[in-house]
Amino acid sequence: MDTKKYEAVVRISESGSITKTAEKMGYTQSGVTQMLNSLEEEMGLTLLMRTNKGARLTNSGKAMLPFFIAACNCEERIRQETDRILGRETGTVTVGALTSIAAAFMPKIIKIFSEKFPDINVVLIELSSAKLEEMLVDGRIDVALHELTGSSEYESHELLKDEIKAVVPFGHELEKKKKVTFEQLSEYPFLLHATDDSQMTNMDWAAKKAGAEKIKWNVKYSCDDDLTMMNMVKEGFGVSLAGELLLRNYPGKGAEISLSPKVYRHLCLSVRSRKYVSPAARSFIECVMENAAALQKISRGEK
Numbered sequence: 001m002d003t004k005k006y007e008a009v010v011r012i013s014e015s016g017s018i019t020k021t022a023e024k025m026g027y028t029q030s031g032v033t034q035m036l037n038s039l040e041e042e043m044g045l046t047l048l049m050r051t052n053k054g055a056r057l058t059n060s061g062k063a064m065l066p067f068f069i070a071a072c073n074c075e076e077r078i079r080q081e082t083d084r085i086l087g088r089e090t091g092t093v094t095v096g097a098l099t100s101i102a103a104a105f106m107p108k109i110i111k112i113f114s115e116k117f118p119d120i121n122v123v124l125i126e127l128s129s130a131k132l133e134e135m136l137v138d139g140r141i142d143v144a145l146h147e148l149t150g151s152s153e154y155e156s157h158e159l160l161k162d163e164i165k166a167v168v169p170f171g172h173e174l175e176k177k178k179k180v181t182f183e184q185l186s187e188y189p190f191l192l193h194a195t196d197d198s199q200m201t202n203m204d205w206a207a208k209k210a211g212a213e214k215i216k217w218n219v220k221y222s223c224d225d226d227l228t229m230m231n232m233v234k235e236g237f238g239v240s241l242a243g244e245l246l247l248r249n250y251p252g253k254g255a256e257i258s259l260s261p262k263v264y265r266h267l268c269l270s271v272r273s274r275k276y277v278s279p280a281a282r283s284f285i286e287c288v289m290e291n292a293a294a295l296q297k298i299s300r301g302e303k
Contacts, residue, residue: 003068003071003072003075004025004035005035005036005038005039006039006068006069006071006072007025007068007072008021008025008032008035008036008039009036009039009047009048009057009061009064009065009068010065010068010069010072011024011025012036012048012055012057013056013057013061013065014140016054016055016056017054017055018032018033018036018050018054018055036048043064045058045060045061045064046058046060046061047060047061047064048061065138066138066139069138069139069140070139073139073278076091076092076278077276077278077279079091080278080279080280081279083279084279088119089117089119089120089279089280089283090119090120090280091119091120091121091278091279091280092120092121092122092123092280093120093121093122093123093142093143093278093280093281093283093284094123094125094140094141094142094143095122095123095124095125095141095142095143095144095145095284096125096126096127096131096132096135096136096141096143096144096145096146097124097125097126097127097132097144097145097146098126098127098128098129098132098145098146098147098267099126099226100162100226100243100245100246100249101145101146101245101267102124102126102145103245103249104245104248104249105145106124108291108294109287109288109291110122110124112287112291113283113284113287116283116287117280117283120280120283120284122284125141129146129147129149132144132146133146133149133151133153133154133270136154136270136271136272137153137154137272139272142271142277142278142280142281142284143269143270143271143281143284143285143288144269144270144271145159145267145268145269145270145288146267146268146270147265147266147267147268148265148266148267148268153272154270154271154272154273155270155271155272155273155274156268156269156270157268157269157270157289158266158267158268159267159268159269159288159292160266160267160292161264161265161266161267162243162244162245162264162265162266162267163243163244163258163262163263163264164241164242164243164244164259164263164264164265165241165242165243165244165247165256165257165258165259166180166185166239166240166241166256166257166258166259167230167233167239167240167241167242167247167253167254167255167256167257168188168233168239168254168255168257169233169234169235169236169237169239169254169255170234170254170255171236172188172236172239172255174188174239174255174257175255175257177257178257178258179257179258179259179260180257180258180259180260181259181260182215182259183215185217185239185241186215186216186217186218187218188218188238188239189218189219189220189221189237189238189239190217190218190219190220190238190239190240191220191221191222191223191229191232191233191237191238191239191240192219192221192222192223192240193222193223193224193226193229193240193241193242194222194223194224220237220238221237221238226242226246226249226250227250229242230242230246230250230253230254231253233253233254234252234253234254240254241259243265244256245267269285269288269289271285
């Protein structure tokens with residue numbers, strides 16, 4: 001099955017560029033253009049709208065995209081399964097992860113995995129939970145490491161609980177507290193941090209988990225970047241909320257205090273279907289599951 005034409009459409013849908021697609025696929029721009037023209041002629045459909053700014057899918061292209069992705073995935077699974085039968089572990093596994101998970105876990109996991117399966121490539125993509133779910137359902141990624149949602153569109157296995165904590169500047173009057181309530185935090189300037197494409201913030205998310213949506217926060221500053229938020233806490237701009245994984249990524253930025261009541265987010269590994277996962281992805285999943293206990297220790301800052 002020759003899926004190069006399908007692959008070209010998929011890559012263009014992601015990059016919006018025929019030139020970039022040609023570079024990634026190892027073809028000339030004219031070569032990719034010829035493939036696309038040939039595919040459109042075979043199907044009798046216009047799949048792409050070409051402009052001076054790049055290329056984008058037409059409505060017909062959008063309708064066919066899931067089938068092109070499925071065909072590419074199917075060919076890759078066939079190749080990987082053939083190699084496995086012949087005693088070789090090869091292929092590529094595309095993993096999508098939240099930034100906090102990627103920074104805390106992926107270096108260790110990839111090291112363990114690459115030592116066991118040196119011929120399997122790992123492509124890591126860091127995105128928000130909403131975007132990860134979308135790409136997982138569409139088949140653009142093989143595995144998602146994200147927050148557990150209970151969605152029926154894919155299969156999930158919980159890996160760990162990430163405790164959400166208050167983080168305050170060193171020297172702050174709350175620093176020595178063993179625990180702090182949402183009401184107490186709301187009395188101080190609060191640093192808002194957008195956690196998703198939907199612009200849900202750390203404040204919205206944690207308050208919803210704790211049933212404290214009616215609290216009026218003293219929001220003074222907001223930002224979209226984890227590190228920026230933590231540096232602003234360090235410089236004394238205000239207090240904020242962050243998961244332990246995020247705090248492990250940026251140690252020494254502020255004092256951590258447990259919330260009362262405690263709040264957790266449940267992090268999981270998800271696939272569309274364990275039954276139809278590729279051999280390379282199956283090996284990666286097994287590696288993560290085998291090291292789940294070690295990941296839990298990392299999340300708590302233990303060695």
